[in-house]
Amino acid sequence: MKHVPDPNLPVELDGGRLRRDGVQCVLDPGDEFGVEAGLRLVEEHGGEVTLVSMGPPAAAEAIKRGLSMGAHRGLLISDDALAGADALATATVLAAALGGRDFDLIIAGVESTDGYTGTMPSTLAELLGLPQLTFATSLSVTGSSVRVDRQSPDGYQVVECPLPALVTVTAGVNEPRYPSFKGIMAAKKKPMEELALGDLAVELDVRQKVVQVTQAEERRAGQVVAADGDTAGRIADLLAEAKVI
Amino acid sequence: MAGVWVYAEVTSDGGVDTAALEILTKARTLGGELAAVALGPGASAAAGRLGEHGAATVYASDDEVFADYVAQPAAHALHHLVEKHAPELILFATNYDSRDIAGRLSAKTGSPLMSNATDLLGLDRARTAVAGGATLVDVALEGSPRLVLVRPKSFKAEPSGGAAELVPVDVDVPGELRLAKRVERHEAAASGPRLEDAGVVLAGGRGLGEAGNFKLLDELASLIPNAAVGATRAVVDAGWVPYAYQIGQTGKAVKPDVYIAAGISGATQHIVGMKGAKRVVAINKDDDAPIFQMADFGVVGDALKVLEQLIDEVRSRTGGAP
Numbered sequence A: 001m002k003h004v005p006d007p008n009l010p011v012e013l014d015g016g017r018l019r020r021d022g023v024q025c026v027l028d029p030g031d032e033f034g035v036e037a038g039l040r041l042v043e044e045h046g047g048e049v050t051l052v053s054m055g056p057p058a059a060a061e062a063i064k065r066g067l068s069m070g071a072h073r074g075l076l077i078s079d080d081a082l083a084g085a086d087a088l089a090t091a092t093v094l095a096a097a098l099g100g101r102d103f104d105l106i107i108a109g110v111e112s113t114d115g116y117t118g119t120m121p122s123t124l125a126e127l128l129g130l131p132q133l134t135f136a137t138s139l140s141v142t143g144s145s146v147r148v149d150r151q152s153p154d155g156y157q158v159v160e161c162p163l164p165a166l167v168t169v170t171a172g173v174n175e176p177r178y179p180s181f182k183g184i185m186a187a188k189k190k191p192m193e194e195l196a197l198g199d200l201a202v203e204l205d206v207r208q209k210v211v212q213v214t215q216a217e218e219r220r221a222g223q224v225v226a227a228d229g230d231t232a233g234r235i236a237d238l239l240a241e242a243k244v245i
Numbered sequence B: 001m002a003g004v005w006v007y008a009e010v011t012s013d014g015g016v017d018t019a020a021l022e023i024l025t026k027a028r029t030l031g032g033e034l035a036a037v038a039l040g041p042g043a044s045a046a047a048g049r050l051g052e053h054g055a056a057t058v059y060a061s062d063d064e065v066f067a068d069y070v071a072q073p074a075a076h077a078l079h080h081l082v083e084k085h086a087p088e089l090i091l092f093a094t095n096y097d098s099r100d101i102a103g104r105l106s107a108k109t110g111s112p113l114m115s116n117a118t119d120l121l122g123l124d125r126a127r128t129a130v131a132g133g134a135t136l137v138d139v140a141l142e143g144s145p146r147l148v149l150v151r152p153k154s155f156k157a158e159p160s161g162g163a164a165e166l167v168p169v170d171v172d173v174p175g176e177l178r179l180a181k182r183v184e185r186h187e188a189a190a191s192g193p194r195l196e197d198a199g200v201v202l203a204g205g206r207g208l209g210e211a212g213n214f215k216l217l218d219e220l221a222s223l224i225p226n227a228a229v230g231a232t233r234a235v236v237d238a239g240w241v242p243y244a245y246q247i248g249q250t251g252k253a254v255k256p257d258v259y260i261a262a263g264i265s266g267a268t269q270h271i272v273g274m275k276g277a278k279r280v281v282a283i284n285k286d287d288d289a290p291i292f293q294m295a296d297f298g299v300v301g302d303a304l305k306v307l308e309q310l311i312d313e314v315r316s317r318t319g320g321a322p
């Protein structure tokens, strides 16, 4: 899960990158679906939900939010050297932190709200040697296999694979719960593990860099009118001008 | 000789994903030897189309394994081809399967993968648009092969009339990569023009109030030739219309002659999917709605009322026939 600038606030850019410091951040709304999916599976089958995030120390807040929803423990990987990590670097660090641990399923969002590369999860799956079921609009586990409805451009496909596996969930897979007061209090006592880059055997080099930022030519606003008796006629005129009717 | 590859999704009847043809068209201008990779049933049959759009070579395998199992077999085969032929740049369309395959390949080759490219500036440079398209960010990529996911509709597909040499891909996909299996498909191509090809897009958002009101857009679409109905993610998530209707960052990119937004606020994630429209009409009851900033003609009012009047108006002008 990722801690991201609050998507309800206007975007601030800094040299082509999203400004993150001094900006109000929240648990990525897309990751709330993942937390909820994990909680439901554990309620049904037993086990524990561990929340994992790589990010600045403040990302602990995102993990706390998930803990107050009911997850069991947190793992935060934080290091100054990770600022600006791309999807491959993020996946490499997460794979190093998760490899060797015992888990059945990794759940992620389809894409993060701030970076929206959408590739971190499949890169992570490959590094861990796991199959991945992406774009899940529903998710169930039976015995030792996981099955999802996978969104596709013209409908959906049912895809299944054996555990352990990685799944990415879309908004719409469930309705995330709100943390209860009890949950918020309980979260304060839940275990939170913290790792730095030095604790992991990884080497990173950044091979994508922003070289130029320009402003696109903005589309200019045209005329805005209040609806009246002429409105439909004027829209129809525009359709006729465009030669589409 | 620098090699540029385009990974092309194909259908079992030899059809090629339009986005791959768009990318091939652009890739012709980058210099370097251009090849396409197509995996799964229909791949060999697709070589003709790929050649027409500029691929000098098409690496193809018709093996069912690529259609039956998600991502792992294709990433494995691509990696095999990369090791053998060492391309410098591999371009993918931002599609479901391609995104997963590119992500996995990035791990295998240790190469950087850039997402959401909207333009290709060279063999090691690509552009993406952020903040709803207002800011263009140019990214330099190092290493080889460099991997780039390109948004559909970034370029126009144009055949150049070439022919490709078909090179069969001979790669064994081990059992341990046959894991994520497609067991059912529930996919129906909608009737009428495809959203991404439509000349007129009638899109509805949460401001339409309820699912049933989409029938106004359907009715209007039935009166206009080559019109299709689209939607925002908010209403897709609410289950009003199928996901296939979604326009935007995680949905489809459309470039119609006319785009009508009814009850749509104009969030940046929606705008990136429709800002290529030639003319934009917006109907929203809030005169502050961001969509008005990019509309050629904005109407402040109730979308339902305006749509009803527009249906009557178009019907009376066209005599009711599309």
Ligand SMILES: Cc1cc2nc3c(=O)[nH]c(=O)nc-3n(C[C@H](O)[C@H](O)[C@H](O)COP(=O)(O)OP(=O)(O)OC[C@H]3O[C@@H](n4cnc5c(N)ncnc54)[C@H](O)[C@@H]3O)c2cc1C
Residues within 6 Å of the ligand: A007, A030, A111, A112, A113, A116, B204, B205, B206, B207, B208, B209, B231, B232, B233, B234, B235, B246, B247, B248, B249, B250, B251, B252, B262, B263, B264, B265, B266, B267, B268, B269, B270, B273, B283, B284, B285, B286, B289, B301, B302, B303, B304
């Ligand atoms: C990672 C990520 C990816 C996303 N991808 C997409 C995407 O691909 N596509 C997409 O569309 N969104 C996407 N979104 C969601 C996006 O941010 C917005 O939430 C969404 O586009 C809003 O949809 P809307 O305009 O229908 O709803 P709202 O924002 O709720 O707007 C409804 C509008 O209707 C107006 N209205 C209300 N009643 C009436 C009436 N009677 N008549 C006229 N107007 C009325 C209101 O004034 C308002 O402006 C994404 C979000 C994230 C975080």
Ligand SMILES: Nc1ncnc2c1ncn2[C@@H]1O[C@H](COP(=O)(O)O)[C@@H](O)[C@H]1O
Residues within 6 Å of the ligand: A001, A002, A028, A030, A031, A034, A052, A053, A054, A055, A087, A090, A107, A108, A109, A110, A111, A112, A113, A115, A116, A117, A118, A119, A120, A121
């Ligand atoms: N730094 C991170 N730490 C933990 N999870 C992440 C991180 N970045 C991305 N993810 C997960 O991967 C998904 C896709 O992210 P992205 O590839 O950045 O669009 C997100 O929705 C998260 O669930």
